Amino acid sequence: MLTYERHDIILELLRQKRTVKLTDLTEATGASESTIRRDLIELEDAQKLKRIHGGASLPSRKSDEPTMLDKKTVFAEEKQRIGKLAASFIEDGDSIYLDAGTSTEAMLPFIEAKDIVIVTNGLNIVEPALQRGFRTYVLGGYVKSGTLAFIGRTAAESLKQYRFDKAFLGTNGVDPEFGFSTPDPEEAAIKQLAIQAAQQAFVLADASKLQQTSFSRFASIHDAALITEIKSETELFLEQLSEHTTIEGVKP
Amino acid sequence: MLTYERHDIILELLRQKRTVKLTDLTEATGASESTIRRDLIELEDAQKLKRIHGGASLPSRKSDEPTMLDKKTVFAEEKQRIGKLAASFIEDGDSIYLDAGTSTEAMLPFIEAKDIVIVTNGLNIVEPALQRGFRTYVLGGYVKSGTLAFIGRTAAESLKQYRFDKAFLGTNGVDPEFGFSTPDPEEAAIKQLAIQAAQQAFVLADASKLQQTSFSRFASIHDAALITEIKSETELFLEQLSEHTTIEGVKP
DNA sequence: ATCAAAATCAATCACTTTCTTTCAAAAACA
DNA sequence: TGTTTTTGAAAGAAAGTGATTGATTTTGAT
Known part of the structure; x- marks a missing residue:
């Protein structure tokens, strides 16, 4: 050999x-x-x-020490670019749903629309949303300690009271056949209901989530538009995916 | 590996x-x-x-915001003593309601009971409760930016799903005739419902709240036990009050 | 508060696995 | 064939692991 x-x-x-x-x-x-x-x-x-x-x-990007730190900041920058793009879809007077998670949290600083109403199941969303002066409602229910998300029956019930112009969700996996997926079935259930209650649904995904599947599917690819970042290594995948759904991409 | x-x-x-x-x-x-x-x-x-x-x-993030910290330290010691006393009433297996606010938040570090369930309408309660490993549920609804409390119709509806062994509430006023009161009628409504859903109700009040009335009454004096601190200047008032309700007092 | 029991920790030892170095056999090349 | 390169094997060095010991911290009860 x-x-x-x-x-x-x-x-x-x-x-x-x-x-x-x-x-x-x-x-x-x-x-x-x-x-x-x-x-x-x-x-x-x-x-x-x-x-x-x-x-x-695999080699660490830079000199050995600040691997994790770099990863975080690089990661953060990608999230911010995606968040900014997602926020640009929000219009004055919209009622929007923000899923729990860091991706959706990253949208808040970029929301310029006025008189919007925010509904969320994420504890991490509430304070930044209030700080920016948005009318904010939260779903009730059981609080999952890992993701600080409200889940369970009560959360699902609460969700039925609302209708949204737009829903923005995080995901752990994007796959052409399996669709969007996340590890926790309870969280998936909430995401699913939120999409149903929204006229338009957007899923935010950084590049690491593409070509991945997770345990619980919450939507098929064509149920929501994908907001992500177009990198050279994912360009081909996204092109194939674009036959099935709308893709809004930013370049780094 | x-x-x-x-x-x-x-x-x-x-x-x-x-x-x-x-x-x-x-x-x-x-x-x-x-x-x-x-x-x-x-x-x-x-x-x-x-x-x-x-x-x-996880490594400690950034130092907490100085404003909140300062505000806490002023009343910290009295609040902690009251919180500790209140926490001592919680028994293994209890389901308890914790009102929004700093008084009830101060209870959390002192809760020693195991297998308890916490329901709250306070954003500030959630993270400390999770951190201590308690099963935590929150009411949904509108988030009031000042107190970070969940209020409104949805919160009230959520509340109807629960029954508590004990409810712990903050207050802005304690008066023999007018009872317990607070400035916001919406918050008062939630407090009232929480008391109704609980077998035992406790109101936490530092000395500054005694002999005060606020705009919205949420309970009469005999609807809940009072947990407070006995100071020389309030001793007489508390003695009179004790004819109408149970008072649990600590001395500084 | 004070003491004893329990849990957790740091330090160390013996053992296993992995690494480096070295050398000779096998393969590739002219 | 002779030379160079690549390969595999072996021996001692280094690193990683798990168990044990006694010290320290935390917990619970008086």
Whole structure:
């Protein structure tokens, strides 16, 4: 087997799994440990991966230390661009639903429309919304500690009292066939009801959510418009997706 | 398992739950306590989390807003004493209602009862309640920007779904004839309903609220027990009042 | 408040796994 | 064939792991 074939196998496995064990690589390639180790050293020199005890992982973007911090800020900037785009769809006098989550929270600073009414199931939405002077209503119900979202029967009942011009939702997965999905079935149920109560529905998704599926589906692709960021690595996927729904994309 | 995978699991659990116990992590990862401890030390060095006795928590964000903090410290000690006394009435398995406001919020750190359910109409109550691991439900409805209280028709409707062992309420006025009162009629309405839905009702009042009346009455003196602090200047008033209702007082 | 019991922690040891270094055999190339 | 490159194996070094011990902190009861 040629050297570069092994390298390709290693990098491909790494892309799939984010971290790989040395034994995974020896099995996948049929080469000995020594050989794989030498491959890893070469690939690390080429900055294609980072060697860790027991295997390898994807390289950290910048100098080793502020990995997480960078990730957060980069992530935050993407969320803000998506939030700004989403906010631009809100018009004066609209009644809107804002799902719990950081994506929808990022919309608030960019909302310029006047006299709007906000309904939300997200604890994190309430304070920023009030601070900006919006009339704000919340669904009641059980508070899920992880996402600070109101879920359950009471939340669903509350939702039936409202009709929205627009609903904005977060998601954990976007897939052409499975549609939009999220890990918690209870949260999915609320999202579903919110979409039903809205004339227009928008799903906000950063690039990491594309081509993913999560446990509970809450809408099919054509039930809501997708608001996301167009990156080179997702461009093809989004193009295919655009046959099934509206896509509003910003470029970084 | 690779070290990095464990680290990811730890951080993910932490994001979900805000605080994690060591035993949670050993179960989730299958690693020993020693290993998890070492992981936590590494992650703390990397500022990814803060180690606490028994586990880990998210690193403290930014310092709290000075205005709110200042406001709290002024009345903090009296409120805490009252809160502690009020919390002592809560028993294992109770379902309790906590009114919006700082007085009731001050109870939370002192609640020792297990398996309680908390229902509240106060945004400020939710996060501290979740942080202490209580099952928490909120009323829905309109959010009043001043007090961060949920009020209005929806809140009232939500309230009808619950029955409480005990309800704890704030007040702006305590008067032998006019009873307990508060400036906002909408908030008064919610308080009234909460008292009706509870087997026992407690009103928390610091000394500044005694011998005061406010615009909207929500209960007469004998509808609820009063929890307050006995100071020399209010001693006489409280003695007179004790003919009409139960008074639970702490001394400074 | 004070004390004892329980839980949690830090430090250490023995053991396992993984890593580096080294060397010789196999493969590739001229 | 002779030379270079690649490969696999082996030995000692380094790192990671789990269990144990005694110290520290927290909890509960008096």
